[in-house]
Amino acid sequence: MLPSYAGPLETTWYYTFRILCGLILVFLIAPILVIIPLSFNAEPYFSFTPGMLSFEPDAFSMRWYEDILNNKQWVHSAKNSIIIAFFATILATTLGTLAALGLSRPEMPYRGIIMGMLISPMIVPLIISAAGMYFFYSEVGLTQTYLGIILAHAALGTPFVVITVTATLTGFDQSLIRAANNLGASPTYTFFKVTMPLITPGMISGGLFAFITSFDEVVAVLFLSGFEQRTIPRQMWAGIREQISPTILAVATILVLISVALLATIELLRRRNDRLRGIV
Numbered sequence: 652m653l654p655s656y657a658g659p660l661e662t663t664w665y666y667t668f669r670i671l672c673g674l675i676l677v678f679l680i681a682p683i684l685v686i687i688p689l690s691f692n693a694e695p696y697f698s699f700t701p702g703m704l705s706f707e708p709d710a711f712s713m714r715w716y717e718d719i720l721n722n723k724q725w726v727h728s729a730k731n732s733i734i735i736a737f738f739a740t741i742l743a744t745t746l747g748t749l750a751a752l753g754l755s756r757p758e759m760p761y762r763g764i765i766m767g768m769l770i771s772p773m774i775v776p777l778i779i780s781a782a783g784m785y786f787f788y789s790e791v792g793l794t795q796t797y798l799g800i801i802l803a804h805a806a807l808g809t810p811f812v813v814i815t816v817t818a819t820l821t822g823f824d825q826s827l828i829r830a831a832n833n834l835g836a837s838p839t840y841t842f843f844k845v846t847m848p849l850i851t852p853g854m855i856s857g858g859l860f861a862f863i864t865s866f867d868e869v870v871a872v873l874f875l876s877g878f879e880q881r882t883i884p885r886q887m888w889a890g891i892r893e894q895i896s897p898t899i900l901a902v903a904t905i906l907v908l909i910s911v912a913l914l915a916t917i918e919l920l921r922r923r924n925d926r927l928r929g930i931v
Contacts, residue, residue, distance in 0.1 A: 683907055690715055690900035697895065715901040725898070728886040735797065735882060736865040739804035743861040746805065747812025748854055752846075754813070755820040766817075770810040777870045780807070785874040795877035803871045808861025815860065819853030852920045859913050859920075867906065 693712035694700050702710025719725045750769055754762050772780055784803050785794065793799030823846075831841040847854075869884035876885060883902060890899050 686900050686907070687904050690897060690904045692897055692900075695897055697897065697900070715897045718896075718898045719901060719905075722898070724881070724886060725883075725902070728881050728883045731797075731880060732866055732882040732884075735800050735804060735880075736862050738801045739808055739865040740858050740862040742801065742805040743808035743865075744812050744854055744858040747809045747857055747861070748816050748850070750809070751813050751816035751820060751853075754817060755823070766813070769813050772807050773810045777807075781871040781874040784871060788875060794875050795880060797880055799875050800872060800880055800882075803875055804865035804868060805861075807868060807871065808864045811860035811864065812854070812857030815857035816850055816853045819850045823849060852923055856917045856920050859917050863910060863913055866909070 688703070689697065689699065691711045691713070692700065692703060693710050693714065700710055719729075753759055754766055754769075759765075781803075784799075784806070788794050788799045788803075793802065827845050827849075828841055831845050832838075836844070867884060869882075869888055872880070872882050872885045873888070876882070881889070883906070887899050887902060890896060
């Protein structure tokens with residue numbers, strides 16, 4: 652709140668700053684919010700009809716959501732997205748957690764260089780990574796296979812796990828591990844009983860980020876997948892190129908809701924992690 656002793660300049664900046672933040676939020680969110688009402692359009696258009704603008708009940712329909720369930724390609728793509736995202740998340744979470752544990756050790760040499768290499772998929776333009784994966788996977792026969800796409804998505808999701816788990820380990824008390832070792836616990840037992848319970852929020856957060864990355868990724872899928880491995884983003888891309896249908900808007904609305912739910916879960920886990928670490 653604005654303090655009672657604030658002068659005219661501070662008061663002006665107080666309200667100006669909040670107005671600017673609101674405008675930036677609208678600029679970022681408005682394109683997404685427009686999609687939601689358009690997905691209920693009764694007509695096969697990507698624009699608001701006069702009936703929608705006047706809120707006529709007949710101008711709104713669930714036909715495009717029903718089309719998702721009745722269209723075999725959309726159902727097949729949804730199954731592929733869930734299966735690929737699930738296994739890619741498991742692999743990315745496992746590899747990212749192991750990498751973060753290694754980077755957290757004080758005796759680890761060249762930590763900065765290794766960290767930069769691990770998070771490079773987040774920095775390098777995605778089309779470059781996808782092209783490199785295509786040429787590499789072509790040599791080993793992994794193009795147009797589920798395994799190839801899972802490995803590609805795991806590579807793209809691992810940096811998120813590394814970052815979140817590393818951030819969790821920043822406040823980790825290493826004396827707990829030394830105490831467990833002094834009491835005769837094996838490294839495996841110490842990890843599952845001491846380390847893992849404390850870093851679980853970071854692992855889950857990173858896993859959710861990896862899941863979102865895999866579920867929404869389209870560039871690598873365009874390079875690596877065949878017709879059988881088509882995911883929801885690939886199906887949306889094909890739908891825009893081949894046959895424009897508001898079904899794409901309905902699918903986009905569902906993806907937005909899924910993303911919001913996952914991000915809300917991540918925020919709850921972050922707050923829980925802060926409470927465990929005594930920050931809040």
